[in-house]
Amino acid sequence: LGKGAVKYFTCVSGRTFGSHEDFKTRLQNEVPGLQEVSTLDECDIILLFLPIVSRAGTNINEALDKLDEISVYKPAVLVVLHCTMDPEKVVLDSSKLVNRENTLTVDCLFHEDKGLLKCCKNEDAVKTVKEQLKGLQGTKPTNSQSSVFDLLDCCNIKTLFVDYNPLREEKL
Numbered sequence: 800l801g802k803g804a805v806k807y808f809t810c811v812s813g814r815t816f817g818s819h820e821d822f823k824t825r826l827q828n829e830v831p832g833l834q835e836v837s838t839l840d841e842c843d844i845i846l847l848f849l850p851i852v853s854r855a856g857t858n859i860n861e862a863l864d865k866l867d868e869i870s871v872y873k874p875a876v877l878v879v880l881h882c883t884m885d886p887e888k889v890v891l892d893s894s895k896l897v898n899r900e901n902t903l904t905v906d907c908l909f910h911e912d913k914g915l916l917k918c919c920k921n922e923d924a925v926k927t928v929k930e931q932l933k934g935l936q937g938t939k940p941t942n943s944q945s946s947v948f949d950l951l952d953c954c955n956i957k958t959l960f961v962d963y964n965p966l967r968e969e970k971l
Contacts, residue, residue, distance in 0.1 A: 808842035886918035
């Protein structure tokens with residue numbers, strides 16, 4: 800699939816009744832080399848699971864605030880969980896409420912007793928996240944690059960890297 804394992808950190812904002820575990824299991828079955836890590840510093844991407852309990856907009860804004868508190872620059876996947884018994888339920892496209900850069904938003908259907916429902920919406924969500932993760936695998940930096948990027952991320956430094964090769968210097 801790519802150059803290396805993608806490491807993700809899980810964040811859960813509310814009671815998912817195990818639906819987030821169902822989603823992660825499906826994702827791990829689809830993405831070879833996907834690895835969950837226990838600290839934010841180790842991860843390449845954050846998976847944030849958000850069950851909607853009141854108003855979607857309010858819940859999403861609170862979750863995005865929480866996400867920005869833990870890391871402003873890390874890429875993230877926001878999995879919005881809508882509670883229902885109906886696997887065909889039409890729900891708001893939550894991505895329209897998200898303006899955080901480097902964040903993919905998907906909607907899923909779950910039920911308190913059944914967990915993640917077996918439905919097209921959930922399959923599409925897993926597929927969309929899978930494609931995002933495969934993209935990360937293909938662009939993952941080498942270990943030396945990774946440590947530099949991690950340091951810059953840690954220090955909240957944004958910079959432009961220019962390809963510099965001293966062997967190509969022109970002589971005057």
